[in-house]
Amino acid sequence: METLRAAYEMAKENDGAPGIDGVTFEAIEARGVESLLEQLRDELIGRSYQPLPSRKREIPKDGGSKVRVLSIPAIRDRVVQGALKLVLEPVFEADFQPGSFGYRPKRTAHEAIKRVAQAVAERKTRILDVDLRAYFDNIRHDRMLEKVALRIDDKEILHLLRLMLKASGKKGVPQGGVISPLLSNLYLNEVDKMLERAREVTRRGKYTNVEYARFADDLVVLIDAHKRHDWLLGAIDKRLREEFTKLQVEVNDEKSRIVDLERGESFGFLGSTSATSAVCAE
16 A cells, blocks of 8 residues: 555656546545555556556657657556556666666656767767667567566566556556556667666776766767777667667668768757767867
């Protein structure tokens, strides 16, 4: 009950529209929050809990030419997802890598941009700007559950997570789900580990020849400008694609590109170009 109460408070603090059932926070509080939480507890313990389908909402992206589909869970399902996140997040946080910033406790987009800007200031000016095609929509549930099972030896947790994933369709994690950011980070953690190894094996003392930053599905890899490191561009691109292939995550070659800042080229990261270009100019 303590975990469910904490999850409810988080859901209320984030507010947001009701899900497919139309139930609002006002309606829940009029009937009694404890009543809802006791019902959820009993359903979870009795294995009768079934998440509702999420309400879909389209929002424009890429200047309005395309749309991103947000999935809005019912408040009761947000509470259960939040409770599960409270249990799982500390476990997986211990495994996550330094270059991963998206939707993690005490980590911000500003810190990710600062990491990139610092790498550019150190003349890591050749950039692999990686775009993933419909990443959240294509996460495989079986692979996800395998990754969770490596760290969580609890059939009830895995059963609950399987229910949540199935409620969103045959594959993918819903953008808008409370637990989705944690799961999306876990799915790409092996990619982060590969980049962390590349960073360490190519370092010279305190200086690294490779740096990276990832914020959810937005990834950039920065490589030292010296000609002797030309081979790193191809080697890291090849290893990245191998890791993504294992996960059945598709690189969007139309939007992914190699950028050389010293040739006057530019790139954006998390909606910012000024931080990187300003440092490069210095």
